Amino acid sequence: MEIDVLKLKKMLDNNEVILLDVREPYEVEICNVNGSLFIPMNEIPQKIERLDKEKSYAVMCHSGVRSLHVASYLNSQGYSALNVTGGIEMWAIDVDKDMNRY
Numbered sequence: 001m002e003i004d005v006l007k008l009k010k011m012l013d014n015n016e017v018i019l020l021d022v023r024e025p026y027e028v029e030i031c032n033v034n035g036s037l038f039i040p041m042n043e044i045p046q047k048i049e050r051l052d053k054e055k056s057y058a059v060m061c062h063s064g065v066r067s068l069h070v071a072s073y074l075n076s077q078g079y080s081a082l083n084v085t086g087g088i089e090m091w092a093i094d095v096d097k098d099m100n101r102y
Contacts (some may be wrong), residue, residue, distance in 0.1 A: 002068075002083045005091045008058050017058040017082065020051075022070045027062060031088060031100040041066045044073065053079055060084040060091070062102075 003011070011017045012035070019033055022041040032038070039047050041061070051057065057079065059067040064087045074081035084091075092099040 001071075002085045003058060004085050005094050008060075008084050008091075009095050011058065017056045019084075020057045020059045020070070020081070021088075022059060022061050022066055023088070027102070030102050031092065033060070033088070033091060033096075036060070041070055044070055048074075048077065048079075051079055056080040056082070058082045058084050061087045063087045063089050 008017070008019070012019060019036040021028060021032060021036040021038045022044065024040050025038075028038055039050065051074070057074065059071040059074070059081050061067040064083060064085045067087060068083045071081040071083040088099075089101065092101045
């Protein structure tokens, strides 16, 4: 399942999801959403135990491709995960217009 950044903003404001950012550390240094949980995509299998099956996650990357793969993987492992379409790029365009972009 997928959500757009405006729906994500509402869900974050209501504490309905945890934002899981799966970008690389150098990307996170450029820009990030405060309060995000950062686990690079390639580290998800080794660090999956950090996640709680009782919680819902919104998975974000730069444009939505890596996060789609991670969300699918998490859902297949019994987690509740949504892919954020457009990723942090759309967040910078639609939600936080002052955010650095790359």
